[in-house]
Amino acid sequence: MTQRVLVLGGGVIGLSCAFELKNRGFAVTVLEQGKCGGQASGAAAGMLAPYSENVEEPDPFFRLCLQSLRLYPEWQLAVKEASGLDFEYSATGSLYVMYHEADVLAMKSRKLWQDEYGAASELLDAAELRKLEPLVASEAIGALRYPGESHVYAPGYVKALEEACRRMGVDIREGLGGIDIVRWHDGAEVRSASTAQTYRGDTLVVANGAWAGLMESIFGMTIPVYPIRGQICAYETPDMPVRHMVFCSQGYVVGKRNGTLVCGASEDIAGFDTTVTRRGIARLENWNGKLFPFLGGMRPFHEWAGLRPATQDGFPLLGALARSNSVMFAAGHYRNGILLSPVTAHVIADLLEGRSTSGLPLDLFNPERFSQ
Ligand SMILES: Cc1cc2nc3c(=O)[nH]c(=O)nc-3n(C[C@H](O)[C@H](O)[C@H](O)COP(=O)(O)OP(=O)(O)OC[C@H]3O[C@@H](n4cnc5c(N)ncnc54)[C@H](O)[C@@H]3O)c2cc1C
Incomplete structure (x- = not known):
């Protein structure tokens, strides 16, 4: 049976995950409290600059950035083709x-x-x-x-990602306002207070950027975002x-x-x-x-x-929660979320498909690492 994924947050990270998951055959719903791309993603300068941004040492974060830069040429073409929209990639x-x-x-x-x-x-x-x-x-x-190193026009890129998702059949719900996570074990259930609608899925991908830190009490863990x-x-x-x-x-x-x-x-x-x-x-x-x-x-x-x-440690929160069989995190990308969008989408989709994730040290990005 087709797996249903709820993606919380319609920034570049949520939309990239939705795009990749839909491409791989998942049924995907994006739940956005405001407007897709209306926060950090639409504000970014769009630089894809792992060397200029990581100047100290080749730590795992740098290697994640580099892997994403290498995915970009093919990734941006796929987004353009699926959306029918052009955007600057220079x-x-x-x-x-x-x-x-x-x-x-x-x-x-x-x-x-x-x-x-x-x-x-x-x-x-x-x-x-x-x-x-x-x-x-x-x-x-x-x-x-x-x-x-290269750059994209971030507002154009995010718009194209959104359009690609829509054309491919991702269900995008915007303007949901306050959202309650009603269930996050053995499936996920999310309720929007403002529209009084409930959304159900097998997995919830938390991709709500700077707001991820507000979810500590829901998941009973430390989320220093x-x-x-x-x-x-x-x-x-x-x-x-x-x-x-x-x-x-x-x-x-x-x-x-x-x-x-x-x-x-x-x-x-x-x-x-x-x-x-x-x-x-x-x-x-x-x-x-x-x-x-x-x-x-x-x-x-x-x-x-x-x-x-x-x-807190400069690394994103990327991967599944051990305390739930139904929740993944893709948040905390700080200064490099535009750059990291393709690799994040690949990691989340690989994990959901139970595939290995091409040598990345995912334990260092474990979303529960601050609660152990
Ligand atoms: C000025 C500036 C310049 C930047 N320049 C670059 C750059 O050159 N290169 C680069 O790679 N990165 C850059 N960045 C960083 C990049 O913009 C971020 O890392 C990236 O946008 C994060 O994406 P996101 O999807 O996680 O967050 P966001 O884009 O903030 O998206 C999160 C979404 O989740 C929604 N949301 C929040 N809570 C909930 C909830 N409970 N339910 C439903 N939805 C919710 C929000 O409304 C928002 O739309 C820059 C950032 C800024 C601010």
Whole structure:
């Protein structure tokens, strides 16, 4: 009999799981309290940057990110084909800019271990950097270039995932408001207070991002997932003056095909508040101007914020609960949920099919690891 899966949360993680599960023959319902893509996923810069984002060591999180980057070329094509929607996927590569001689040593040691994992990075001096990014600040003394990093236009990607799911027959319920989990043993039952509807499945996949931490009392376990607000802004730059994703220690700048330059992002503790503050954006403006002086005289035309789902140890919660035969978690992807969406979907679908998960150290992502 077809297995029925309820996916709680319609962000990039919930929709990716739904997409993969439906492809593999499961009957899938997505339950979203608000609007699909209406939270962190629609707010993201869309960078697929495992090397720029993981600079210390090849830990299991880095390896998860790398596996997901490698899935992306095929994955994004599948989403485009199933949805009939195009979205930006740009293999621009990235540059991590240095300002001080002291940074060079750190970049060299980073390069050493990352090249063993396929980074094929290149250390550029100031002249080489300027050839690639002519408008970068004259204070920049060089950069580490990662040719394999890429980015998507996150709102377009999430919209396409949603449309793909709908076309394939995933039942998507939005605007459910408060949700009660009525049963999570021997099947799952979820009730929406606002629509007075009940949804039943064999398995519940909890993919509700920064809100996962609110479910501790339901499942009787510690779930240290916290919202970390990211404020971010965009400039209108129709002539596309920046060609790569450009990082520095204080932020990043990424040019989108629609003629905007997206610059992020703050990391604030503000509970579930997604307000944009003048202070937060002013800090971004200051750094944007230091990286690209032409931005110094401009004001962003759009400012927004989203809630990243951070975890206590920096690793996501990924896998089945031992305390239930009917619940899986796919939450806590913090700064890398867009990047990690394909691998997360594959892991969840593999686990539901009882298949092995291609060498990933899933015990380190065990959602119950904080309760043992
Ligand atoms: C400013 C910013 C920039 C970022 N840039 C990048 C980037 O460049 N690259 C990258 O990889 N990642 C980036 N991220 C991180 C990325 O956006 C997140 O990791 C990712 O979106 C998390 O996806 P999610 O589906 O888990 O969460 P969300 O997108 O927040 O989705 C969770 C959904 O669950 C719903 N929900 C909550 N509780 C319930 C409930 N009880 N019942 C039903 N539904 C519920 C919510 O309404 C929400 O729609 C960025 C994030 C921010 C904020």
